Amino acid sequence: MFAIGLPTRLFKSLALWLALPLRIALFLLCFTPVATYASQLTFNKTVTPDDIQFKYRWLDNEGTEQTIAFSLPNSALKVAPTTQANYKPEIAQRYVTVSLLKEAKKVDPREAVVSVTHENDAINIKVKSTKPNKADQILSQLKDVQRTAYTDYLDKHYYTRFTTLFNQQAVKPDHLRYVAQTFESLRPISEAFYDKVDRIENNRAYLQLMTSWVQSIPYDSLEDRVASNGSGFAPPLGLLMQNRGDCDSKAVLTGALVRAFLPSTSIIMVFLPHHALLGVAINAISEDEKLEVEGKTYVLFDPTGPALIPFGDISEDTKRYISTGRYQVEHID
Structure with missing residues (x-):
């Protein structure tokens, strides 16, 4: 409307000027790299009395449609939990307290008096005795029971202690244990991918194809490894059954598949504050993006998605974390 009555030459100049931002935007769009995101086209799961059959279609990082099908025996679901229980400190304390009270009952009341109470979200143990050194001896025994009971609780629920980059003492799902206990049962998946790769190709082709498949599995974000108390983590078989997982879950599944394919090759999990990848x-x-750990060089790759990052490459954010030393490494046996 505002151009009505303007001279033709001025109108053309004005139109050209208004079109410049659009032309610049189109130019930048053509020459700026655009992230490619994983696309799982179809997912089918069939449960039979003997096994679970899986079928997938997805687009790899080159936009090529890929397919894979495999079956896992029902016994695979029994080698490790398929869901991760949330870590609740109050329940862990209750478990430890019960063990302490059982041990305290063994103490002869003529030799010492033991009290076990909760104080400021901590377990407080007090021992009184008229005999020299007896109180210290019993207290030391009870402290051992406390540590053993807590370790037992973590082990039963597939948790492990860890120290964060900020020197916080915390617990997290026992990722390495899940890999160790599930990689054999996941071997049919590894074999299915191996059958799709040309025999003359090297390990890289297998790892590239398998990585793109894991990336295409729908992604759940990991907000905080410490604050989440394990919620959101899906063990390998659980991830496959629900067809969804966060970065830790996908890294553990991938670690198990790589271990099944390369039984004697060194593998590491690399943990960032809110992310996980593999080497x-x-x-x-x-x-390749590489990381040297204890004199050995590892090729890094990120199977988590949703970005389709080729094997041997990682995101710019991940590069910054690693270049500044803000990462932790765990070795997969």
Whole structure:
């Protein structure tokens, strides 16, 4: 409306000027890299009396449609939990307290008096005795029981202690244990991918294809490894059954699959504050992102998605974390 009555030359100049931002935007769009995101086209799961059959269709990082099908025996669901119980400190304390009270009952009341109470979200143990050194001896025994009971509670619920980058003492799902207990049962998946890769190709082709498949599985974000108390983490078999997982869950599944494929190759899990990725000690090429740990070079890769990042590459954010030393490493046996 505002152009009515303007001279033709001025109108053309004005139209050209208004079109410049659009032209610039289109130019930048053509020459700016655009992240490619994983796309799972179909997922089918069939449960039979003997096994669970899985079928997938997805687009890899080159936009090529890929398919995979495999079946896992029902016994695979029994090798490790398929869900991760949330860590609740009050329940852990109750478990430890029961063990302490059982041990305290064994103390002869003529030798010492033991009290076990909760104080400021902590377990407080007091021992009184008229005999020299007896109180210290019993207290030391009860402290051992306390540590053993807590370790037992963590072990039963597939948790482990860890120290964060900020030197916080915390617990997290026992990722390495899940890998160790599930990789054998996941071997049919590894074999299915191996059958799709040309035999003359190297390990890289297998890892690239398998990584794109894991990336295509719908992604749940990991808000905080410490604050989440394990909620959101899906063990490998659970992830497959629900077809969804966060970065820790996908890294553990991938670690198990790589271990099934490369039983003697060194593998690491690399933990960032809110992310997880993997490294594998195979022959690297110049373009690979690498990390040296204890004198060994690992090719890094990120199977978590939703970005389709090729094997041997990682995101810019991840590069910054690693270059500044803000990461932790765990070795997969």
